[in-house]
Amino acid sequence: MNDSLWWVIIAIGVGTYLWRGSFLVFGGRLRLPGLVRRALNYVPPAVFAALVLPGILQVQADGHIDGPKLAAGMLAGLVAWQTKGTIITLAAGMIVLWSLRALLPG
Amino acid sequence: MAERRAAVQAGLRAVAPMVAAVIPFGVTAGVAGLDAGLGAALTLGMSVIVFAGAAQLASIQLMDAGAAAPLVVMTALLINLRMLMYSAHLAAYFGYLPLRWRALMAYILTDQAYALSVPKMMNNASASNAHWFFIGVAIPLWVVWQLATAFGYWAGTAMPASWELGFIVPLIFLALLMPAVQSRPSVVAAVVAGSISVLGGGLPAGLGLTLGALTGILAGVLAEQWWRHE
Numbered sequence: 364m365n366d367s368l369w370w371v372i373i374a375i376g377v378g379t380y381l382w383r384g385s386f387l388v389f390g391g392r393l394r395l396p397g398l399v400r401r402a403l404n405y406v407p408p409a410v411f412a413a414l415v416l417p418g419i420l421q422v423q424a425d426g427h428i429d430g431p432k433l434a435a436g437m438l439a440g441l442v443a444w445q446t447k448g449t450i451i452t453l454a455a456g457m458i459v460l461w462s463l464r465a466l467l468p469g
Numbered sequence: 470m471a472e473r474r475a476a477v478q479a480g481l482r483a484v485a486p487m488v489a490a491v492i493p494f495g496v497t498a499g500v501a502g503l504d505a506g507l508g509a510a511l512t513l514g515m516s517v518i519v520f521a522g523a524a525q526l527a528s529i530q531l532m533d534a535g536a537a538a539p540l541v542v543m544t545a546l547l548i549n550l551r552m553l554m555y556s557a558h559l560a561a562y563f564g565y566l567p568l569r570w571r572a573l574m575a576y577i578l579t580d581q582a583y584a585l586s587v588p589k590m591m592n593n594a595s596a597s598n599a600h601w602f603f604i605g606v607a608i609p610l611w612v613v614w615q616l617a618t619a620f621g622y623w624a625g626t627a628m629p630a631s632w633e634l635g636f637i638v639p640l641i642f643l644a645l646l647m648p649a650v651q652s653r654p655s656v657v658a659a660v661v662a663g664s665i666s667v668l669g670g671g672l673p674a675g676l677g678l679t680l681g682a683l684t685g686i687l688a689g690v691l692a693e694q695w696w697r698h699e
Binding site: 367368369370371372373374375376378379380382383384385386387388390395398401402403404405406407408409410411412413414415416417418419420422432435436439440443444447448449450452453456457460461464 | 548633679
């Protein structure tokens with residue numbers, strides 16, 4: 364199993380280096396079409412939102428939602444939006460989550 | 470020579486707060502590798518070979534969920550696609566440097582190194598030494614990333630599950646998301662991507678995430694088109 368995971372990591376590493384080096388190393392004459400360049404602008408918001416939301420809005424099979432996680436995530440989102448600080452965002456989210464877990468029964 | 474040293478030192482000063490913010494991120498990647506049962510070699514090897522936090526965390530999550538290898542690779546490369554934008558921007562200013570310089574800069578290119586170097590390379594007074602500034606910014610990030618993932622892997626067993634440290638992962642992505650949402654079309658991209666990703670939670674591991682990201686990008690482009698014609 365671990366052998367195949369090494370190949371996954373190597374493939375990601377090589378691919379990532381191709382992205383990083385695309386213009387800087389390999390692409391003296393590389394030109395991207397305008398549509399692709401515009402689409403690239405939306406990679407960060409789309410990818411990060413797709414990564415964030417399922418972690419914060421956890422819906423169980425019975426339709427039950429993890430309330431403390433949702434509340435902590437929303438408050439951390441507000442902090443991130445206002446401060447743009449990483450550490451303060453992490454601290455706010457974790458403190459709210461731990462507090463709600465301690466205050467709310469089961 | 471003195472100017473080079475000054476440029477490296479300016480980079481070190483600029484990156485110091487970023488380095489502090491990267492530590493919990495790297496520790497989380499180490500803990501995630503441990504929790505997923507990847508083993509020390511794979512977890513630490515990943516930090517050297519991939520050296521991109523968001524992609525590392527997402528791919529560890531997917532491997533842990535048993536996602537198919539092509540889906541893991543595709544998702545990680547989609548997450549890292551933004552590096553292409555950075556590369557294009559940097560190449561416009563650093564294209565004159567020897568190949569070995571550019572090859573090294575590509576390997577240590579990160580969100581933070583890019584973001585901090587843009588004002589330096591665009592300023593005429595500092596542009597000739599901007600690659601030294603880049604080194605001053607990017608090398609500490611690389612070193613701290615390796616140390617932080619190693620520490621996370623090593624110390625992870627001492628952290629009880631009740632701390633729910635896994636919740637740091639979406640919080641980190643939240644901190645990366647907010648600065649990326651600067652325009653109405655980018656809000657549309659984020660909302661569509663997030664919604665599809667949640668709705669696709671029942672699909673095979675990784676599929677909802679990839680599908681959400683792709684539809685979000687498409688929605689952003691369409692929204693931009695829509696508002697332009699209005």
